[in-house]
Amino acid sequence: MDKLVVQGGRTLRGEIEVSGAKNSALPALAACLLTSETVHLAGIPDVRDLITMRQLLEHTGATIKPVNGHLEVTTPSIVNPEAPYELVKTMRASSLILGPLVARCGTARVSMPGGCAIGARPIDLHLMGLERLGATIRQEHGYIEASAPQGLRGGRIYFDTITVTGTEDLMMAAVLADGESILENAAREPEVVDLADLLTKMGAEIEGAGTSVIRIRGVKSLRGATHRIIPDRIEAGTYAIAAAITGGDLVISNCRPDHLGALIHKLWQAGVHIQEVGRDSIRATATGAFRSQDMSTEEYPGFPTDLQAQYMALMTQVEGITIIRETIFENRYMHVQELVRMGANIRIDGREAIVAGSRKLTGAPVIASDLRASASLLLAAMAASGETVIDRVYHLDRGYERIEEKLAGVGALVERVS
Numbered sequence: 001m002d003k004l005v006v007q008g009g010r011t012l013r014g015e016i017e018v019s020g021a022k023n024s025a026l027p028a029l030a031a032c033l034l035t036s037e038t039v040h041l042a043g044i045p046d047v048r049d050l051i052t053m054r055q056l057l058e059h060t061g062a063t064i065k066p067v068n069g070h071l072e073v074t075t076p077s078i079v080n081p082e083a084p085y086e087l088v089k090t091m092r093a094s095s096l097i098l099g100p101l102v103a104r105c106g107t108a109r110v111s112m113p114g115g116c117a118i119g120a121r122p123i124d125l126h127l128m129g130l131e132r133l134g135a136t137i138r139q140e141h142g143y144i145e146a147s148a149p150q151g152l153r154g155g156r157i158y159f160d161t162i163t164v165t166g167t168e169d170l171m172m173a174a175v176l177a178d179g180e181s182i183l184e185n186a187a188r189e190p191e192v193v194d195l196a197d198l199l200t201k202m203g204a205e206i207e208g209a210g211t212s213v214i215r216i217r218g219v220k221s222l223r224g225a226t227h228r229i230i231p232d233r234i235e236a237g238t239y240a241i242a243a244a245i246t247g248g249d250l251v252i253s254n255c256r257p258d259h260l261g262a263l264i265h266k267l268w269q270a271g272v273h274i275q276e277v278g279r280d281s282i283r284a285t286a287t288g289a290f291r292s293q294d295m296s297t298e299e300y301p302g303f304p305t306d307l308q309a310q311y312m313a314l315m316t317q318v319e320g321i322t323i324i325r326e327t328i329f330e331n332r333y334m335h336v337q338e339l340v341r342m343g344a345n346i347r348i349d350g351r352e353a354i355v356a357g358s359r360k361l362t363g364a365p366v367i368a369s370d371l372r373a374s375a376s377l378l379l380a381a382m383a384a385s386g387e388t389v390i391d392r393v394y395h396l397d398r399g400y401e402r403i404e405e406k407l408a409g410v411g412a413l414v415e416r417v418s
């Protein structure tokens with residue numbers, strides 16, 4: 001099990017490049033199951049979750065060929081419409097193949113994902129939506145069996161809770177359904193829009209992606225396409241906070257400033273100087289005069305829950321009290337106790353974390369618990385004095401491509417030890 005050893009106190013300066021978005025690449029790969037023709041995907045990040053998704057696709061009958069930096073995915077037919085427990089238990093986003101499998105071959109058997117560190121994370125809304133499109137759902141022995149032998153038919157789906165992969169799963173189910181479907185209270189994340197762009201290139205008829213109401217007219221079949229995945233806004237946001245927390249100055253390239261509005265606004269308010277550099281870069285410069293800024297996570301375009309832990313690490317360094325409210329997941333404070341071990345003063349009260357800032361952090365041995373908590377600990381370690389050893393960095397490897405190389409390239413003292 002790898003660890004990261006970090007010597008804190010270094011200021012980050014220079015240019016750092018963002019990879020393709022993990023949370024866009026996952027549904028894009030799942031969408032390849034919807035056609036027997038070849039789909040070319042560029043910008044797929046080399047992170048663990050995508051290796052898992054590739055294994056899942058190959059298990060169902062897809063062949064995946066890396067061709068000069070992008071993936072060629074061809075699924076001549078679905079030979080095994082199932083997602084086995086041993087793969088699903090390592091990645092809950094496996095439920096993204098549920099919709100495509102039912103749409104493509106009328107049946108799917110997907111392991112229930114089970115809980116995870118940040119919450120129960122059920123997939124009841126995915127199943128509700130499939131039933132609204134005419135599938136019958138059975139659950140037994142820890143597996144979901146969805147079937148629609150006569151194919152899916154268009155329907156109206158209302159999401160009680162906004163769900164990102166729920167919206168994506170059902171968009172992929174609806175594109176081959178007979179008739180029109182409407183998804184109401186849909187997620188508006190850029191990754192949903194990116195998936196709709198890919199599906200449209202494949203011949204789907206979708207309107208309203210990026211808004212709360214998505215209309216889909218089913219078509220008979222989809223064709224192959226070529227698509228580049230959008231840059232990872234969460235990786236970009238993590239590096240902007242890294243510049244701030246180390247008192248540094250970073251140009252973050254290959255990103256989409258228009259996907260980072262809430263973070264850029266919040267960092268400006270907190271005293272971080274952020275400017276857009278062209279259409280695909282931002283420059284984050286610490287000004288030394290930080291102010292504490294309360295924050296509440298919201299669905300897009302609000303402040304992303306996936307940047308909450310990283311933002312909290314920054315707020316331990318600023319004067320005053322910061323109230324952080326996590327409204328999306330019920331247990332996304334696993335990083336708090338580890339930050340406290342490094343000297344932070346944070347108290348949890350229900351959904352809120354109260355951060356008493358301007359605390360000097362000192363390096364310590366810490367343990368990562370989930371993907372974004374690991375990023376938070378890495379940011380704190382770079383700001384702390386002394387050495388931090390972060391254990392279980394496989395969590396980090398799920399969603400950040402070569403993060404220690406990228407950070408070392410702009411001055412961080414971080415190395416991976418097995």
Ligand code: EPZ
Nearest residue numbers: 023093121122123124125126161162163164165328329371
């Ligand atoms: C996606 O997860 C992301 N993952 C998460 O990123 C992200 O934190 C989350 O959206 C919120 O933005 C991928 O896109 C692969 P949700 P998802 O369904 O779709 C409840 C990361 O770090 N809910 O939008 O699983 C759920 O419990 C990961 O990259 C139901 O109740 O999240 C949560 O409270 C972590 N029933 C809320 O909705 C359902 O059927 C939002 O979850 C589905 C969700």
